[in-house]
Amino acid sequence: MPSEKQAAVTYYVGVDVGSASVRAALVDAFGTVVAHAEQPIQVWEPQPDHYEQSSADIWAACCSVTKEVVHGVDASQIRGLGFDATCSLVVVDKQFQPLAVNCQGQSHRNVIMWMDHRAASQVERINATQHRVLSYVGGAMSVEMQPPKLLWIKENLPESWEKVGYFFDLPDFLSWKATGVTARSLCTVVCKWTYSSDRGWDDSFWKMIGLEDLVKDKYEKIGNHVLSPGEAVGKGLMAEAARDLGLPEGIAVAASLIDAHAGGLGVIGADVKGHNLPCENQPITSRLAMICGTSSCHMGVSETPIFVPGVWGPYFSAMVPGLWLNEGGQSATGKLIDHVVRGHVAFPELEAKAAASARSIYTYLNSHLDLIKKSLPVGFLTVDLHVWPDFHGNRSPLTDLTLKGMVVGLTLARGLDELALIYLATIQAIALGTRHILEAMQAAGHDITTLFLCGGLSKNPLFVQMHADITGKPVVLSKEVESVLVGAAILGACASGDFASIQEAMAKMGKIGRVVQPNHEHKRFYDKKYEVFLKLVEHQREYRSIMNS
Numbered sequence: 001m002p003s004e005k006q007a008a009v010t011y012y013v014g015v016d017v018g019s020a021s022v023r024a025a026l027v028d029a030f031g032t033v034v035a036h037a038e039q040p041i042q043v044w045e046p047q048p049d050h051y052e053q054s055s056a057d058i059w060a061a062c063c064s065v066t067k068e069v070v071h072g073v074d075a076s077q078i079r080g081l082g083f084d085a086t087c088s089l090v091v092v093d094k095q096f097q098p099l100a101v102n103c104q105g106q107s108h109r110n111v112i113m114w115m116d117h118r119a120a121s122q123v124e125r126i127n128a129t130q131h132r133v134l135s136y137v138g139g140a141m142s143v144e145m146q147p148p149k150l151l152w153i154k155e156n157l158p159e160s161w162e163k164v165g166y167f168f169d170l171p172d173f174l175s176w177k178a179t180g181v182t183a184r185s186l187c188t189v190v191c192k193w194t195y196s197s198d199r200g201w202d203d204s205f206w207k208m209i210g211l212e213d214l215v216k217d218k219y220e221k222i223g224n225h226v227l228s229p230g231e232a233v234g235k236g237l238m239a240e241a242a243r244d245l246g247l248p249e250g251i252a253v254a255a256s257l258i259d260a261h262a263g264g265l266g267v268i269g270a271d272v273k274g275h276n277l278p279c280e281n282q283p284i285t286s287r288l289a290m291i292c293g294t295s296s297c298h299m300g301v302s303e304t305p306i307f308v309p310g311v312w313g314p315y316f317s318a319m320v321p322g323l324w325l326n327e328g329g330q331s332a333t334g335k336l337i338d339h340v341v342r343g344h345v346a347f348p349e350l351e352a353k354a355a356a357s358a359r360s361i362y363t364y365l366n367s368h369l370d371l372i373k374k375s376l377p378v379g380f381l382t383v384d385l386h387v388w389p390d391f392h393g394n395r396s397p398l399t400d401l402t403l404k405g406m407v408v409g410l411t412l413a414r415g416l417d418e419l420a421l422i423y424l425a426t427i428q429a430i431a432l433g434t435r436h437i438l439e440a441m442q443a444a445g446h447d448i449t450t451l452f453l454c455g456g457l458s459k460n461p462l463f464v465q466m467h468a469d470i471t472g473k474p475v476v477l478s479k480e481v482e483s484v485l486v487g488a489a490i491l492g493a494c495a496s497g498d499f500a501s502i503q504e505a506m507a508k509m510g511k512i513g514r515v516v517q518p519n520h521e522h523k524r525f526y527d528k529k530y531e532v533f534l535k536l537v538e539h540q541r542e543y544r545s546i547m548n549s
Contacts, residue, residue, distance in 0.1 A: 269506025
């Protein structure tokens with residue numbers, strides 16, 4: 001009967017390739033994650049600042065997690081597939097076989113990870129050109145983008161360079177594996193490769209930086225067929241990939257997104273009616289999506305292009321179709337908290353006590369801070385302990401790869417209390433860094449009233465509260481913690497034709513959960529912390545000029 005047919009549940013599969021693992025989710029048309037699976041992937045670090053992966057290892061993990069989430073589900077109910085991934089660089093030859101991105105000639109290691117900083121001298125030379133395309137990346141290109149990495153390969157691995165057939169951003173490699181179509185997503189090529197949605201590639205840029213070979217074959221190697229995120233790719237899922245993934249052949253496969261942008265898509269469009277938020281009945285441009293994992297990304301959209309010094313973009317249609325995107329970021333956040341906590345002398349004690357109480361180390365640290373704060377608000381414990389968080393350089397708003405981390409206020413004490421305090425000061429430093437980015441965006445013309453958080457760190461209540469208190473803005477958490485996977489599934493839903501637009505799918509599938517309000521009575525304390533925060537970097541630069549003079 002037709003009425004029963006209409007009532008049948010439809011599902012979409014979202015696959016998210018993060019830095020350390022691949023995750024998949026089966027998501028229904030209301031944005032509920034029905035099944036979820038995760039599998040680790042390998043990272044090689046052959047030398048400092050070099051991070052590599054294997055595209056074969058990544059694809060195998062995509063297949064196993066997807067099979068797991070669709071197990072036992074009626075194939076006819078699965079309507080679309082969407083991928084998101086880190087913006088890592090995949091290198092293959094003309095037969096699509098992996099090519100080495102390392103001096104050891106290990107061809108299975110054919111992916112230069114997003115966080116790889118090997119191309120520091122190349123990016124310096126690219127930025128020295130002051131080419132017009134750089135105005136769309138905050139005035140200076142990041143070492144984490146693709147042109148410097150391409151130049152590094154050409155200069156350091158001439159054998160691989162000669163054999164290259166295709167360079168893919170990882171999200172585009174995945175849609176190629178699924179469909180056999182080498183189309184690229186507007187999201188990847190605009191955000192990481194200098195493509196312009198209205199003018200395409202700029203020949204003069206590639207020639208100026210010494211990569212004129214890419215222009216010769218009409219950009220065949222880096223992509224000359226570009227689709228909007230969520231647009232259907234080719235004829236859908238091809239037979240071989242369908243078998244590998246355990247999905248029905250021919251279902252819609254969407255043009256992909258970078259992982260942070262998928263997280264933004266999963267949270268930023270949610271319906272907030274009845275929550276008494278300043279962004280209610282306001283355009284989506286009053287919202288900032290923060291995707292907080294290994295690193296953090298700050299996504300704001302605008303109706304017209306806004307150029308923010310030190311913040312990437314404006315990128316047209318790179319996340320929400322029809323809107324310009326600005327993207328701030330911090331290169332190491334979850335990674336930094338882990339580094340600080342695990343490197344502390346009291347970490348073994350923390351690990352043992354957390355295990356004994358069957359809690360995660362971070363839940364244990366949060367409750368330990370509550371014990372030692374006495375009558376003070378917990379944040380006030382760091383009155384004389386300050387951290388500058390750029391242990392992996394500054395992405396926004398200072399775009400300075402050479403900045404280092406700083407800690408001021410250490411003592412000889414080495415117990416669990418001290419570990420809890422440095423953990424708190426690090427979280428505050430990350431939130432102060434967010435305030436720094438927000439202020440740059442506001443000064444350039446954004447009007448942001450509400451933060452929307454997702455990603456692993458959004459599960460940590462201390463991290464969330466500090467962001468509310470330090471920025472003075474309410475923080476909205478999504479109902480589904482896995483917003484990035486919901487974002488990927490939204491792409492699949494769009495490609496299937498079940499929704500008229502990405503905006504419609506975002507409003508129906510993105511749901512909000514808890515709202516965390518700032519403690520306005522703590523404002524004066526955090527204003528002072530922020531003043532110290534800005535002094536720290538000023539001093540670091542002074543020390544450098546003294547030592548270099």
